[in-house]
Amino acid sequence: MMKLFVYFIGTVLFFGSCEDKKKPAEVENETVIETEIETISEVEKNAETEYPEITNENVVSFLTEYGKNNTETLIVIATPLGEIEIELYTDTPLHRANMIYLVKQKYFDDTFIHRVVPNFIIQAGNSDIVSTPRKRNVLGNNYLLPAEIIPGRIHQYGTVSGAKEYRENPDNSSAPYEFFIFLGPRSSTSHLNGKYTIFGKVTKGMDVVEEISKVKTDDGDWPLQNIYITAKVIE
Numbered sequence: 001m002m003k004l005f006v007y008f009i010g011t012v013l014f015f016g017s018c019e020d021k022k023k024p025a026e027v028e029n030e031t032v033i034e035t036e037i038e039t040i041s042e043v044e045k046n047a048e049t050e051y052p053e054i055t056n057e058n059v060v061s062f063l064t065e066y067g068k069n070n071t072e073t074l075i076v077i078a079t080p081l082g083e084i085e086i087e088l089y090t091d092t093p094l095h096r097a098n099m100i101y102l103v104k105q106k107y108f109d110d111t112f113i114h115r116v117v118p119n120f121i122i123q124a125g126n127s128d129i130v131s132t133p134r135k136r137n138v139l140g141n142n143y144l145l146p147a148e149i150i151p152g153r154i155h156q157y158g159t160v161s162g163a164k165e166y167r168e169n170p171d172n173s174s175a176p177y178e179f180f181i182f183l184g185p186r187s188s189t190s191h192l193n194g195k196y197t198i199f200g201k202v203t204k205g206m207d208v209v210e211e212i213s214k215v216k217t218d219d220g221d222w223p224l225q226n227i228y229i230t231a232k233v234i235e
Contacts, residue, residue, distance in 0.1 A: 054140030
């Protein structure tokens with residue numbers, strides 16, 4: 001009974017903490033509250049034993065070294081509506097390495113396309129199931145990615161950017177576990193350009209992104225039907 005009560009309170013806090021995401025100016029990551037300690041999955045065990053927890057103190061050194069040994073730049077996000085192929089930019093090396101790391105650690109598997117704003121963005125990497133915060137706790141629950149904003153690079157149709165904690169974030173650091181794909185229009189980018197790190201682009205599957213952008217959502221832009229994803233590295 002006590003576990004159920006704690007779980008209920010945690011759930012209320014989680015949904016109560018979400019901002020109104022319908023405003024394009026507030027593209028952000030929301031912290032998920034872990035409500036219960038359960039058996040660690042095999043994926044979590046592997047992550048725990050093979051690599052150290054990422055923190056704000058070691059994030060640059062860890063991802064720099066990881067990026068040297070894992071040079072892939074192409075990933076595929078699989079959804080119920082089809083696959084989305086993403087090319088990661090080499091001139092945003094921390095974001096590229098972080099994405100490859102999370103994909104190889106199976107972090108994105110069984111997370112959702114959790115935010116959909118028609119004619120603007122779709123955002124992925126979160127969920128409301130307990131495995132997601134547990135994975136974050138193992139990989140590193142409190143680190144941010146230093147901004148890697150390239151002068152002159154702007155949000156365009158199909159660009160991929162890091163979501164961020166917009167509160168108390170003057171350095172425009174990215175939240176590591178969530179990303180968004182931009183649909184347009186360019187007139188909606190003034191609050192994004194120069195403030196969010198663009199670290200890739202969709203090379204195949206924008207038709208899938210378009211279909212996802214049409215799904216029905218609640219008042220917080222969360223799809224009414226969960227859109228589960230998995231991810232894999234191609235090359």
